[in-house]
Amino acid sequence: MNRGGTTHRSTHGDARLLGAGAALTAGGTMIASAGVGLAAYAVAAAGRKWARRRREFAREHTVGTLHRALAASRAGRQAWRRADGRLCD
Template identity: 40%
Template sequence: MNHHRQSPRTIEIDTRLVTTGVVLTAVGALTAWAGMAIAACAVFAAGRRIIREMDVPPSQQAAAKLRQAKEASRAGMQAWQSTSGTQT
């Protein structure tokens, strides 16, 4: 039997390179977050500007479309009832 003890292998890591990698990753992440924040601010500002320049505010447009939908639904129901009433 071969009872030679093998010394455990050790991994040698250059901690300077690991530290440099961590620092560069952190700086890159912060730069990316800053870029996303700036882009989001620009998009939101453009959206607000578009809404401000509209002739009719979105809330009034939505209310008008809701009224139209209710009227169309009511007209459709009346048409259906009038057709059903004449066939019976």
């Protein structure tokens, strides 16, 4: 036995444990990276879906506002013509 209290056998066992730990850490890192990638893809897909819905809503809102403005313009024009005819008579 040497002074440090370690033998060749225990040093070899420590190296094997260290190698196994490194391999498990590398595997865990790859799995975690895949999880982060999937999460980023899901967030990006949800963002695209939200933006598409938002654009459709804005388009529908704009078309509705345009139709209401045209109807108000027609109503105003008709009221003006009716009022103009009454004033002249």
